[in-house]
Amino acid sequence: MSGVILVIEDEKDLVAALEYNLEREGYQTRSALTGRAGLELAEAEPAPDAVLLDLMLPDISGIEVCRQLRASKRTQQVPVLMLTAKGEEIDRVVGFEVGADDYVVKPFSVRELMLRVRALLRRQQRDEADGNEVAFGRLRLDSGGHRAWVDDQEAVLTALEFRLLTTLLLRRGRVQTRERLLQDVWGIEADVTTRTVDTHVKRLRQKLGGAGEYIETLRGVGYRFRESPAGAGA
Amino acid sequence: MSGVILVIEDEKDLVAALEYNLEREGYQTRSALTGRAGLELAEAEPAPDAVLLDLMLPDISGIEVCRQLRASKRTQQVPVLMLTAKGEEIDRVVGFEVGADDYVVKPFSVRELMLRVRALLRRQQRDEADGNEVAFGRLRLDSGGHRAWVDDQEAVLTALEFRLLTTLLLRRGRVQTRERLLQDVWGIEADVTTRTVDTHVKRLRQKLGGAGEYIETLRGVGYRFRESPAGAGA
């Protein structure tokens, strides 16, 4: 499971080194040399899965950047790892206060940083997995418990079906091509000829009964989860 | 729902950060830099609703503090969340055995900690409503005495089995992947190929007899302790 890491840091050499190492670990990276640029990138698509944030930036302080990240709905949940120079230890407290998730004191070992990043993402994933219930019309999902209900009647789904449903629901309103689904749900490199997706959509609809209608077929394109529960959708 | 949280931790910075964040979440805080002072505060009025306890304290070890908290009638029921440094992992096991309710490994994310605290208090409330014995359907546990009964018939469990059962029960309703269990019960970095978890679940079920059904298998995902004792219901 990889992810997108945003690096906000004004020392170019360090940025280069971090990007190199992160990419070698399989992450994608974005980087910004100033706080402002960083905030902009953080709002951009795709949203980063984690942010490495220097405390000392040329324009806005890292603290402020962090505060703003926490203020924005879009980036509120993104874990932030602070990079602080030695002697700025007091700031560590402040860092925690603003909601940083972890910090590393410069000079740090890249190896350690990589471990921290991985831990951060794992933690994030776990919190999401523990996460609460999502309701959509007659449908209700509990991601932590891996359960689904339609009209308060439990629908017993297999692991794959649950993943498929989650993926569709998460991206409701946007079409998912079979190719995309194969890649994201199955983790397979796309083979467009296969009917696998169709079959599983069928099974899913069957198990969901009435709520199966939320999954719409777009002929020649793919599948789409309805934007809103009521009526024929948005 | 607010409450009083007692922080026992000798790093002043960390204490400050924790207090700040806890108060921002609406909790009241008390803090102590040593185990002795902590125990004193724990007995004081008003009794804390939860304790954050560092494992490594200058005077008494966190383990001992926890033991004493459990020994005192007044603080017996107060949930304890252990803060352990990396590498003290072995102690984590001991922590559970002494009756800690949860633990977090340093360095931890403050956000994560806040979530845990909230979860702890929620659970506490629920358990109090249940009456304070750890009972679940036909199953009854004495976490201090390390004993388990099914229909008033004692089931003799090994330390590992007991820990596994406790972990599952504590997180009832939520799926635990084998990976997660290996990490939390065994303290091993995950090796997904191993069948160890399966074997122990088998043994546990066997020993629990009828109550073994409380442990559900989710094919392709992991294990889940039933949410409520009766039926398969929600």
Place this chain on the structure above:
DNA sequence: CAGGGCCTGTCACCGGAATGTCACTCTGCG
């Protein structure tokens, strides 16, 4: 120090659930 029993992890085998494929049918659209 040897012996024995318990705890624990690994292995191989097996049955059944989950999944993928196929062939056929159905539908929408030109």
Place this chain on the structure above:
DNA sequence: CGCAGAGTGACATTCCGGTGACAGGCCCTG
């Protein structure tokens, strides 16, 4: 009407988890 793409049921295969057996390690005991 014909075609392409989607729905569907049946079937084959794969994969996962349950299980029993076994071996190493540890502790207790004599």
